[in-house]
Amino acid sequence: MTRRGQYAKGAAKREEILAVALDVVAEFGCRNASNREIANRVGLTQPGLMHYFGSREELYMAVLKARDERDTAAHWDGNANFQGFLDVIAHNTRVPGLVQLYVEFSAEASIGKHPAHEYFTERYQWARELSKQSVRAAQESGEFGPNVDEDLVADIIVATADGLQQQWLLDRSIDMVARLQAVWDGIAALSHLGESPVSS
Amino acid sequence: MTRRGQYAKGAAKREEILAVALDVVAEFGCRNASNREIANRVGLTQPGLMHYFGSREELYMAVLKARDERDTAAHWDGNANFQGFLDVIAHNTRVPGLVQLYVEFSAEASIGKHPAHEYFTERYQWARELSKQSVRAAQESGEFGPNVDEDLVADIIVATADGLQQQWLLDRSIDMVARLQAVWDGIAALSHLGESPVSS
DNA sequence: GTCTATAAAAGGATAGAC
DNA sequence: GTCTATCCTTTTATAGAC
Numbered sequence: 001m002t003r004r005g006q007y008a009k010g011a012a013k014r015e016e017i018l019a020v021a022l023d024v025v026a027e028f029g030c031r032n033a034s035n036r037e038i039a040n041r042v043g044l045t046q047p048g049l050m051h052y053f054g055s056r057e058e059l060y061m062a063v064l065k066a067r068d069e070r071d072t073a074a075h076w077d078g079n080a081n082f083q084g085f086l087d088v089i090a091h092n093t094r095v096p097g098l099v100q101l102y103v104e105f106s107a108e109a110s111i112g113k114h115p116a117h118e119y120f121t122e123r124y125q126w127a128r129e130l131s132k133q134s135v136r137a138a139q140e141s142g143e144f145g146p147n148v149d150e151d152l153v154a155d156i157i158v159a160t161a162d163g164l165q166q167q168w169l170l171d172r173s174i175d176m177v178a179r180l181q182a183v184w185d186g187i188a189a190l191s192h193l194g195e196s197p198v199s200s
Numbered sequence: 201m202t203r204r205g206q207y208a209k210g211a212a213k214r215e216e217i218l219a220v221a222l223d224v225v226a227e228f229g230c231r232n233a234s235n236r237e238i239a240n241r242v243g244l245t246q247p248g249l250m251h252y253f254g255s256r257e258e259l260y261m262a263v264l265k266a267r268d269e270r271d272t273a274a275h276w277d278g279n280a281n282f283q284g285f286l287d288v289i290a291h292n293t294r295v296p297g298l299v300q301l302y303v304e305f306s307a308e309a310s311i312g313k314h315p316a317h318e319y320f321t322e323r324y325q326w327a328r329e330l331s332k333q334s335v336r337a338a339q340e341s342g343e344f345g346p347n348v349d350e351d352l353v354a355d356i357i358v359a360t361a362d363g364l365q366q367q368w369l370l371d372r373s374i375d376m377v378a379r380l381q382a383v384w385d386g387i388a389a390l391s392h393l394g395e396s397p398v399s400s
Numbered sequence: 401g402t403c404t405a406t407a408a409a410a411g412g413a414t415a416g417a418c
Numbered sequence: 419g420t421c422t423a424t425c426c427t428t429t430t431a432t433a434g435a436c
Contacts, residue, residue: 029311104307110369159363169310
């Protein structure tokens, strides 16, 4: 019981740290958030925090990985689709620290020698792949017609979503979901151009 | 002559600093670029650098403002148009430090209390406005048809460009110009839907 | 698992000489 | 306009006790 209890406690603390890190990032930004501040807010000292995450970069990567795992389980396990994508964006609206962290930390990590560089490179490939799955699903369901360059459309969806999040950080009144939906609908309309109007 | 000479020297040094800052940012990222490193590369000490720019944020804002002034003079003085926008993006491809700085520093500055927060808020409004001018120009020239929501399209163009730059930092093989052109052409096609095919 | 203590480094900024 | 010298602050990270 001691072992199980301690394990449970450790896991719970880990979760707590991940959540509080987002609060701190939302308030100070990723550059100016300190491990000390996060530690204090979860009732630890800074070295106490380091017991869970060996470095600043490890901590932030853990936050983002946890997010991806949740989103995968909830929205795109198996085959991704656009509605799940919108749901994730809508959810992000309620977690500003997550958007701040993603935009800021990924930008920081685009430098080749950064500890999180590989993580973001791979994550980006993954996001493109999921986006492509959504496009294919739309083609199969008939929502999209035949005039679609899968890779191009998939990349543009991802880019637009990233750019909208960047904009949203500066202007929270932007409706990311509505704008993304408009882009998607526009692509759908384009993809049917030239089709016979006779199709059911 | 002394006065004029010193003034010229100071101005030249300023320019040199702005250029070298981009090299350092390209190499270390904006978070890990230090004023000392920039100073050393232009043959100054760190306090020597502070003579020109009182703070880290001032320096980086100066870099971005100089960029905007150049681009304005070269590509969108008076009325902005999409080709000028593409030219700027194409140029950015040759200045990775500029893209890195823009993406990373603007993300950092989206926190409300950041010294550059107001600058980026205003710059973003300005970018949207320029984008809207491009859309209007396309409507007036007939490249775009009547089915256009100006604000929506303008914002989406800006978002896509920002997102593409983010992607490009991680994958330099991405052709930002081609992708943006594809988006633009798609919008053009959509904007003509429902028009009589009789129009010249 | 968490703390105290502390190292070690680096960053930004200032004072004052030249 | 630029340097030397220096300060102060902050940050991450480690060693070792409990």
